[in-house]
Amino acid sequence: MDADTSRALLSRAIARVTNRDSDALKYVYRHTSAKLFGVCLRILNDREEAEDVLQDVYLSVWNKADRFDPEKASPITWLVSMARNRSIDKLRARGGRVMAGVEEAEALPDTAPLASTLVETDEDRLRLNGCLDQLDPKHAGAVRTAFFEGVTYDALAQMIGVPLGTMKSWIRRSLISLRACLEA
Known part of the structure; x- marks a missing residue:
């Protein structure tokens, strides 16, 4: 299927x-x-x-x-x-x-178990990773850490040492870029 x-x-x-x-x-x-x-x-x-x-x-x-x-x-x-x-x-x-080091944010592995091939395909994951790889490495690391590890924007901004507004902008722009990449 x-x-x-x-x-x-x-x-x-x-x-x-x-x-x-x-x-x-x-x-x-x-x-x-x-x-x-x-x-x-x-x-x-x-x-x-x-x-x-x-x-x-x-x-x-x-x-x-x-x-x-x-x-x-x-x-x-x-x-x-x-x-x-x-x-x-x-x-x-x-x-x-x-708590995760900033260095780890760029290369977080996805170790979560797959529900089944009915829900998520390898092709979708490869496509998402490809789109993430097109982003600035700091921005991609921030997106991965926020969405795969559940770190709040505030905590992430503190970990990286940037203002909260900057972090929100990075994430927002990155999500817009990801959407465009995935829809292409």
Whole structure:
């Protein structure tokens, strides 16, 4: 099954969740939980907290599936964004920060388990990495650290030693460049 078909099936399942279809939620969980758990665990670095956040994410899917718009984002992007944001909120609530050296930001490996080839393909990952490699190395490192490790912009600005406004500008411009690259 190709990636477009997989995305369509996942989008339809989320749409069915809006009607309280528990089988549809099971489908979404089965095809995305490994990836989302990897995102939560990577940010929180605590298995129990990651499991709690993951449960919270699927509860949100159950209650807010009607907010998903397949025209604005792919289903996995929507779900990963939710998992990332919830994990960062949990991290902030406990007063913790993700500590990683700036040198590590440019070469962060993606060790999160893949949910399945239905959700994310190697081609998509290679394309994203290729687009990231076209950015200024500092900017690409900042994007990777913020989005793959869950470091807040404020913490990232402090780690690198630049003003918060500068960091926000780097990330914003980088995301615009990434969007253009990925849409090309």
